[in-house]
Amino acid sequence: MDDLTTAGFQTLSDLESAARAKLTDPIWAYVQGGSGNESTVRDNVDAFRQWHLRPRPLAGIDAVDLRTSVLGETVSSPVYVCPMAYQALLHPEGEAATARAAAAAGQLAVYSTLSSRSLEEIAAAAPQGRRWFQLYLQPEFSASEQLIRRAERSGYSALVLTVDAPVLGPRDRQTHDGVAIRSPVPIGNGPGVVPPARAPAFQDGRYAFPPDACVDWTVLERLSRVTSLPLVVKGVLTAEDAAKAGDLGARAIVLSNHGGRQLDGAMTGLDALPEVVRAVGARTEVYVDGGVRRGRDVLVALALGAKAVGLGRPVLWALAAGGEAGVHRLLDVLNAEVAVSMMLAGRRTVAEIDRSLVVRRPA
Template identity: 40%
Template sequence: MPSNSSEFAQRIPADIRCAQDYEIAAQGTMSEASYAYVAGGTGQDLSVAANLAAFAKWSVYPRVLRDVKEGHTRVQLGAQTLAHPILLAPVAFQKLAHPLAEIATAHAAQAMESCIVCSTLATSPLEEVAAAAGSEKWFQLYFQTKREDTLQLLRRAEAAGFRAIVVTLDASIQVASMRALKAGFRMPEDCLAVNLPQLEQQKVELSAGASRIFQGMMLAAPTWSDLTWLMSQTSLPVWVKGVMHPEDARALQAAGVAGIVVSNHGGRSLDGAPASLSVLPAIRALVGQDFPLLLDGGIRSGTDVFKAIALGANAVLIGRLQMYALSVAGALGVAHMIKLLCEELEICMALAGCATLADIDANALLPHL
């Protein structure tokens, strides 16, 4: 992979004119195999394609004679007020894109008043990520096989100053995409999940007739009892990421979670799952207007952010664009990408006659027939 050394100042390429341009530019800064891994999902990338296509199914109505001179993009998420609704998703193994990895991303989040969600599978110590980030920082948690290991991660996140826990529940099984496999992707030796205990991998011995999936890979998958236990162990707000079914959303709301991230894991979990945007309206209808919902998956522009909010999201998470911008120009690139998304959102809001996020609703959109 071409070197993105921190020893020299990186610059934003002159041909970056919109946030999505970073997706193209990253093909020249990442190795072919690493780019294939980041861009791909799982299987045939059906859900990756669905996420992108879902936004193209909607147009935005332009409006006239609206007074938006006092416009802003502030959003309230629980007890936190953010300057804009664009958060950085928990993306694993960021050293694939840049030597400074999550540290650079955290600096960008601080500069742009964004909230970073640090992954359990970060390649930088979570304490260092927290120190580099601003006050708005959340920690994404994967349940570990042993509860004491999960609890250790939780306590470290609390001590580091993360303000919320985001539990991912939809990724017990992840299979690399055909695209990444064909490109020969292998995780580099220096690309390690440094926050996980370095335990010897114990191979599960299956009995005759047992399933490698059900009795093997899913053996340690979290259940309701695990989530209930986790929520009893912390005073921090606990969000759940990876929710796609309205009934799951309603049950989680009843269980007392702080909010939900509507997400198909960027197409990296169940290939053939619907687009995150497609299920968002039904989930919003079931949980009501006051329950916090974030959307993850497929956003490539500020207009996409507008559409997600119109269909029920309070804010959005940016995943792949984060990695592309990090690869191209490090912390500066990620900050610039967020700035472009914010400006694209403001342009869309202004021309659609929406002075605040609260003014955006489904009446602003027209579905393509």
């Protein structure tokens, strides 16, 4: 029996400690690490502290409702599970455990191209679950297309294109701790599926990247031609790119710096929210991820205009600490925190969490 299913835990930070105690140093470095000196990893968490809530008591609330919709699908909570590679490093069942827990909770989960389980196995583990497929473009477009076909056949209802990783960010902590995560466990979607390239080659005074790292906006049209799945673009941080993604047919965008694992020093998704929401209006749904660790963080993101909020590392901590039951409990704990915060803030529904709920912390 996994520890936490019996012991229970109170907060996400309890889970972090439990996971740390279970995992080897290299795997811990894989989960926690960011790029460079990890300033963006820290900023993601700190960004939420820059906002205060403006509670409205005496709102006569006897129950709160966390249900909302993402791209027209009803979900039980605005919190969804981010795509994260190689989940079998954390628990032998890997993404299958995550899928069952998310489905039982009625929450959306996004699965990585680099999942340890195949996308078909993930779908079979929780046929009723709401699932989206995250695509890392493959060196050959036909290989990306094959993955998309498989996702369509297996009931994935949106395609999430990650655009902030044409090459991997410099994962210094992983390198220091001695794990280059080069297929540490097999990639469930097949031996032919490859992660983003690593280092550039220095030649004649230039740093040259692998040819497939050279991607531009035309890829969105190319993808729209081969699938009718709604397209979500993950990893933009500016109003310009959010608007461009919408113009090119993206139905939603995820404001994300990849959990601080790509461009160290990049701004946070939360800080990007106000300008992006202003720029895209209602035509493109906007989600945000990075640094969400408490229920009140979810309220801040929603108040600033996010339609949904992605949860990353805490899911991996939960998986390591307690497998499927751990992830289930994590979602319960976080949703309960969101509910209590809503009650205390005087907001009965997700729709009532509006911009007037937050104010920038005094400098």
